[in-house]
Amino acid sequence: MQQRQTVKGAFSLTNPAVRAWIYQILAVVVVVAFGGYILHNTLTNLSNRGITSGFGFLHDSAGFGIVQHLIPFEQGDTYGRVFIVGLLNTLLVSALCIVFASLLGFFIGLSRLSDNWLLRKLSTIYIETFRNIPPLLQIFFWYFAVLRNLPGPRQAVNAFDVAFLSNRGLYMPTPLMGEGATASLAAFIIAVLASVILFRINRRHQMATGELRRSWPWIILLLIVLPGGAQLVFGAAIHWDLPVLRGFNFRGGMVLIPELAALTLALSVYTSTFIAEVIRSGIQSVPFGQHEAARSLGLPNPVTLNQVILPQAMRVIIPPLTSQYLNIVKNSSLAAAIGYPDMVSLFAGSVLNQTGQAIETIAITMSVYLVISLGISFLMNIYNRRKALVER
Template structure:
């Protein structure tokens, strides 16, 4: 029989497991810090030997190149810092569009996989098994080169009521411009929403006390429509529209959605929706069948059962893998560089890096941006996941 010496409180010898654990942790941290210090010293030495100045002062220099799509004002003489903002907003735009479209499409595809309709079930299965097994880059090339680039030119563009035009140069839409009555319209809308919420709560308390049901939606509809119209008549229009017009070889004015944005949005939405559909299907099937039978025994119709009983329970299974798909969308948006969409990677880690030679700074900024976006999405999804989690009492 082996005899282990008991640990004495205050024993700082190496035989104390707690002391050994602390020593090993301190040693591991020291090794990591030494490696990081060596890499930094080596990098600084190589930069000095090549005469490359490090730092972020280059962000204040003029860029000198144009960007085909920018959500904020941008001119060729603007700084590299402005280029960073343009690339960041373009990345956020395509990521947000893909998250919305992929979620909606994936939800309905997931429901279709469980449908009792044989044709609908098989078509959704074919869709899912096809698009989730084709690399996203190939799907981007398909939508861009095989579909959008083969649309007619601006002079033969598809015309919708002389307001919207679709050509191989992109989709041109009327652009909203601020009018003199915008503030009044916004205030009227806020007042209508606040009054509607207060009225809904008052009617709910009245129903609990008396059992009498008072409908809120007729008054709410009148407020939300009537007050903004009254503000429009009293203070003028909140918006006016800049309609695109064909001038020369292309359209001028309006809001232009370039083909690169459309191809990237279509490809990533279709690709990711196939994975989301399987997540939705798995989440719904994870709910015990007894929940369906209990809802049926209460006489609840199928849409109400799905909306009020099944989906709330399935969300607890759906949210964690759904978060991973949202993160994949953000990371896959970097494939935009393959077709020239001006996102963070294409602009900052591409054009700006080549012009300035600040490889470490530009790559570090780009990596940090993707890290912050991903951590923000994870944080928001985890907060929502905790709110819907089952609490054991």
């Protein structure tokens, strides 16, 4: 009898766990019902207006060209290829900004902690200035006030007849695969593997005997001799397509268009200010006793920073640094303001206007940014777990 009452009490509404499960089930039902209503309402409205839904439009021909494309693209290619071009352009500007903002932010963050008064004050002015100007205004500044005021192609800044800088962009040589490309790549891979093996052998020898063997002269020799010998035997690995002025513009080579340069400069400078503060706060979170202990051992400042301070500071730096990388990807959508052909400008702009598939194009664009952001978070979380303290 007592056992029956216990079981009955376990499933009673007076039990907090039972009430919690009921509330969660009701919440799921309400959310699913609301989503079903929105979907049904959307499909009904589309049907009443004669608007077809689906992703079949991706196979249709696009009636526009794209200035910046990392893969071959011509006017008349499909919208599916437009999607790939926009995705690659978004990944390109995001990767460039992440690299440049990280390097610049690391340098500025260290400068704020420098003993040099002038360097410390200049870095502070840099942070307080660019951090408080909206990124869109910085993009407009670099694009309209700086890059668009460069000389035309005929008066372009010439760098040894190899690279040319004008208001049309920066034209540079394009590397093309040569006859010995495969052999040179194989030789380079062999040189890298041999260098890793040599480094590990010398490291084990040092740990066993205390005798230091320098690996870098032999590693440099391997990386130069093996690929160089492969090119002598099998032919050149790379040929260069140089830009040449023809008519009113350059032909050949590859171009860094002003839109990409302005976006990269603006987002790198803007985000580097936040990364600099992340670096500074991470270093200052390390107890000062660690600095004193390193000095008492006679370690120079660069060694103290690389071997003692930064490994401990990274545990504080990585989480907010991940947020800044995600902000770079999301802020790259501002490229539409100056016409850079990224996902927003191409897919949520040109493709949407031509096809009228608003739901599909917006859904694809949102999914792209979601997947990129989740991928960055996944990789940074893996790195964060490697740097985290492990209790044994």
